[in-house]
Amino acid sequence: MPTRQKFDNELEELRLNILNLGEMVSQQISNAVSSLLNQDLELANSIVVKDLEINDLQAIIEEKCILLIATQQPFARDLRKLVAGFKISIYLERMGDLSVDLAKITIRIGQEKFIKPLTDIPLMCALVLEMIDIGLKAYINEDCGTAAEMSLIDDKIDKIYSGVFGELKDLMMEDPNKVTQANYLLFASRFLERLGDYCTNIAEEIVYICNGKRMDLNE
Template sequence: MPTRQKFDHELVDLRLKILDLGRIVNEQIGLAVTSMVNQDLELANAIVVKDLEINDLQADIEEQCILLIATQQPIARDLRKLVAGFKVSMYLERMGDLSVDIAKITIRIGREELIKPLIDLPRMSTLVQEMITVGLKAYVDEDCGAAAEMALMDDKIDKIYAGVFGELKAIMMEAPHKVTQANYLLFASRFLERLGDYCTNIAEEIIFICNGKRMDLNE
């Protein structure tokens, strides 16, 4: 197989692995919030265990990127694809860690009666999952415009987080006995807000592939 054809084949394989990683992480995020809403401890524990698969897949992607850079010595756009692919996988792995953190909060709350209906957390989760879906498609298509639009979706997540923060702060001031769980829910909302930030980081890598420029979409 000619060198260029082999390299292109490796790039396709790398892209497929990143898409698979994104799919698993996206699912983990949704399930983590579902476990909290339903206080499903069995599901929460399954999410913690599943994270090992995410770690292994990200390590495989990282190794492949390093090997291709070392052996193929790519330049220009090809090099950007490998650097961006590595960083996208790294962000996705960290997002998987945050889904585990949310699941662990579910476990800590246990069967204790919830201090408020969990409406905003699923809204945040839905937006994060939509961002991942848009981001993965933009990554495959190398769609700079779609990537930039992800920042607008992140703004919606930030606004919901601000509202949740205010509501939980008020609960803690009015009912000190609810402080512990309120703090848990505050951490969960913060993790979801951080997930949105990681999605915009992925968008930045897509833009980097397209034009070689670094942008900060979290400003």
């Protein structure tokens, strides 16, 4: 097999691994929020266990990126693809960690009655999942324009988080008995806000693949 074709096949395998990792993380996030909304402790615990698979796949991607850089000595766009792929896998792994943190919030709250309707958390989750879906498609297609627009969705997440923060702060001031759960829900909202930021970081890596420039889409 010609060297270039072999390298292209390796890049395609890498892309598929990253796509698989992204889909696993997306499912973890969805399950984590579902476990919280339904106070499903069994589902929450399964998310903690599943995280090991995400860590293992990210390690495989990392090793492949390093091996290809070392043995193929790529340059220009090929090198950017490997560097960006490596960083995207790291961001996805960290997003997997945040899904575990969300699941642990479920475990800590347990079956305690919620102090407020959880309407904002599923809305934030839906936007995060939308960003992941758009980001993965933009990565596969190397769609720089679509990736850059992902920050607009992140702005929506930030706005919702700001509202949740104010609402929970007021609840804590009104009733000290609500402080503990309010803090848990505040952490859950913060984790989702951070997930949006990581999605934006992924978008920045896609832009980097396309034009070799580093852009801060969180500005």
